[in-house]
Each structure stands twice: as structure tokens, then as C-alpha cells.
Amino acid sequence: MKKVKIGIVGLGRLGKKHAENIAYKIPNAQLLAVCSIVKEEVEQIQRDWDIKYVYTNFDDMLKNKELDAIFIASPSNFHCEQIAKALEAGFHVFSEKPLGLYVDEVKSVQKIVNEHNNQIFMLGFMRRYDKSYAYAKQKIEEGIIGEPILIRCYGIDPASAMEGFIKFAKSNYSGGLFLDMAIHDFDLARWFLNSEAIKVWAIGGVYAHPVIKEINDIETGAALIQFENNKMGIFVSGRNSAHGYHVETEIIGTNGAIRIGSVPEKNLVEIFDSDGTRKECVGGFLERFEQAYLNEVEEFVDCIIQNRKPSVKVEDGVKSTIIAYACKKSFETGELVNIDQ
Ligand SMILES: NC(=O)c1ccc[n+]([C@@H]2O[C@H](COP(=O)([O-])OP(=O)(O)OC[C@H]3O[C@@H](n4cnc5c(N)ncnc54)[C@H](O)[C@@H]3O)[C@@H](O)[C@H]2O)c1
Numbered sequence: 001m002k003k004v005k006i007g008i009v010g011l012g013r014l015g016k017k018h019a020e021n022i023a024y025k026i027p028n029a030q031l032l033a034v035c036s037i038v039k040e041e042v043e044q045i046q047r048d049w050d051i052k053y054v055y056t057n058f059d060d061m062l063k064n065k066e067l068d069a070i071f072i073a074s075p076s077n078f079h080c081e082q083i084a085k086a087l088e089a090g091f092h093v094f095s096e097k098p099l100g101l102y103v104d105e106v107k108s109v110q111k112i113v114n115e116h117n118n119q120i121f122m123l124g125f126m127r128r129y130d131k132s133y134a135y136a137k138q139k140i141e142e143g144i145i146g147e148p149i150l151i152r153c154y155g156i157d158p159a160s161a162m163e164g165f166i167k168f169a170k171s172n173y174s175g176g177l178f179l180d181m182a183i184h185d186f187d188l189a190r191w192f193l194n195s196e197a198i199k200v201w202a203i204g205g206v207y208a209h210p211v212i213k214e215i216n217d218i219e220t221g222a223a224l225i226q227f228e229n230n231k232m233g234i235f236v237s238g239r240n241s242a243h244g245y246h247v248e249t250e251i252i253g254t255n256g257a258i259r260i261g262s263v264p265e266k267n268l269v270e271i272f273d274s275d276g277t278r279k280e281c282v283g284g285f286l287e288r289f290e291q292a293y294l295n296e297v298e299e300f301v302d303c304i305i306q307n308r309k310p311s312v313k314v315e316d317g318v319k320s321t322i323i324a325y326a327c328k329k330s331f332e333t334g335e336l337v338n339i340d341q
Helices: 015-024 037-051 076-088 103-115 133-142 159-171 177-191 289-307 313-333
Strands: 006-011 031-036 054-057 070-071 094-095 123-124 146-158 196-206 220-227 231-241 246-253 256-260 269-274 275-278
Touching: 006 015, 006 246, 006 289, 015 031, 015 037, 015 289, 031 037, 037 054, 037 123, 070 076, 070 269, 070 289, 076 094, 076 103, 094 289, 103 275, 103 313, 123 289, 123 313, 133 177, 133 246, 133 256, 133 289, 146 159, 146 177, 159 231, 177 196, 177 246, 196 313
Parallel strands: 006 031, 006 070, 031 054, 070 094, 094 123, 146 231
Antiparallel strands: 146 246, 196 220, 220 231, 246 256, 269 275
């Protein structure tokens, strides 16, 4: 079978993992080109992995007509512009989350995606491709908890990753805690509740790590969201989890509840030692969602081969950005924000 030839932009914390998956773990895909503004990054990958084309300029990569698809893992402030350029150059496109950082730019890019309906576009909400989240969704659709009415989400990065986060946040504009982190939970909320947000109130601050204030971000934030049909969402997001990477989700229904990762265990190992008995916590996003990152790219490649649309759509990127941006606005103004869909 013909392989889907992919060029990736962004070879940082996540981009390098995606590149490795495309190069070595997806039989129907070929990593034909890599691009980053950092020359050493592309040269290193070309040497180590024998990649045919390397670029330090995104526009140059788009001139390569051997490519079928462009994979975007650059910083969030470049996503909309790069998605538009890649679609207009005729490629299928995968973009990392968030779709964009402002409501205007995501609405404009949605229009461009819709105008290129014959090309595949997919957004990296990888949690939907995680085995546990997918199973929870299936159970909810089977009706085992009745009608879902409330979602409670925690998404907290490990304090041990602080140095890497500060480096990332200083060199990139991430949009801040709600657009960068909580966006995954906003997407899950829409997915599980099957309902759109109408009102948000968000609060937060910097408590243990003043350096986060220097980069104009929040260390821990909380949001309360009202969804259509009187459904509810409670969200806690942060950068300072002492015990590890804490991603936890609960969906409460009219006839029961489902929890995913309420104790974010690393594996099935239990340790009995001079500290007592314990289970270790999963260390970070690459570890917790390792399989989901692979599954989502497999789905993107399969969609191109089979000419079908992925289940994560540009609309999901638009709606989640609208929620996250409303949270940012609510935090900054101290006001309740109505969401105009
Ligand atoms: N889905 C997830 O769970 C998840 C996890 C982490 C990051 N992300 C997203 O992935 C994206 C990248 O995050 P990261 O942590 O890998 O960032 P990073 O800072 O580690 O890496 C960014 C990469 O992009 C390159 N780059 C920067 N500007 C560029 C430009 N103009 N053109 C080409 N290359 C450029 C950098 O040289 C680097 O290789 C972000 O949008 C982030 O939100 C998603």
C-alpha cells in the first residue's frame, strides 16, 4: 500500500514524539520531512533518523509536492496560520491543540477548513483516543449512568516539570493555563455531556512558584461552567502537582457516575517499604498518553487512506477555544462571562 508521506513542523517536547511515532510506529506513514526554526534540531533528526528533507522555514516545506500531509506541532500561536497555509497548498493537515488562541482566528481557520472539505483536517485532542476515555464514552452512550449532568475535571502538571514548563512558556506564547491546559478538559466536557457551554466563572492565582507570575500565567486555576440543559462543569487546572501528573475526570449521571484516573497510578505495582505502602504516580503527559498519541496519528493516517473524516473536527477546536478564552476573560475581569456560541 502507498504510504502517506508526512512533513512535521515543531520538534520540541511533543513534536519529537509525534515525529518518532510517524517514522517508526505507523506502517502506513513515512516521515519524509521535518521542520523547525532551530537548525540543530532538524540536523540532529536528519542524522539520527535518515530523514530525506529538512527545513528551517515552514513555507519552504510547503513547496515540497512529494508530501501528502503536514503535521503541526509548533507553538500554539502559529497553529492557525500554518493550518491555513498548509490547506491552501493542498495538503491534509493534523494540528496539535489548541486550534488557536483567539476567537477570531479560530473562526477564520474553521472557514478555511470547511472550504477544503476534500482534504482531511484533524485536531490533537488525544484523550478521546485514550483507551480509558474511549471506554468511558462507550459506557455512557450505552446509558449505564443515565443522562450525564455534571463533569468534574482535574488537569495538573507535575511540579517536577516546572523547569521545562517555564522554558516552554518563556519561548512560546501558550495563551495561558486555560487555553494551554484546561482546553483538554473543556473538550472532554462537551464530548461527555453532549452539550455546549453558556456561562463561565474562572478564578486562580500563583501560590508556590512566583516565577509563573513573571510569565503572566496562572499556577492553579478553577472554573465553574454552566452548560446547556442545566448541565454543569467543575474544572481544576494547574502546574504544581506534588505527586506527579494528575489527570482525573468524573462524569455524574442521573443513574450513576464514572471516574477515569481518580488515582493517577503509574502502573499495577504496589511498593511496600520503610515509607509504608504506596503506588507511584504517572510522571507526565508523554507517559500517561503514550498510546493515545500513537492512536490519534494512526487515525489521521487511516482517514487519509480511507478518505473519511476524523471524529475530532475543527468545530471541536473552535468551541473549546471559545470556552477557554471566556475563562481567561473571566479570570482577568473577575466577572461572570456569557458565551455567545
Ligand atoms: N496534546 C497534548 O497533550 C500536548 C502536550 C504538549 C504540547 N502540546 C502542544 O504542542 C505544541 C508544541 O508544544 P511543545 O511542548 O512541543 O513545544 P516546544 O517549545 O517544546 O517545541 C516547539 C517546537 O516548535 C519549533 N518552532 C517554534 N517556532 C516555530 C516556527 N515559527 N516554525 C517552525 N518551527 C517552530 C521549536 O523550534 C520547537 O522545535 C503546542 O501547541 C502545545 O500546546 C500538546
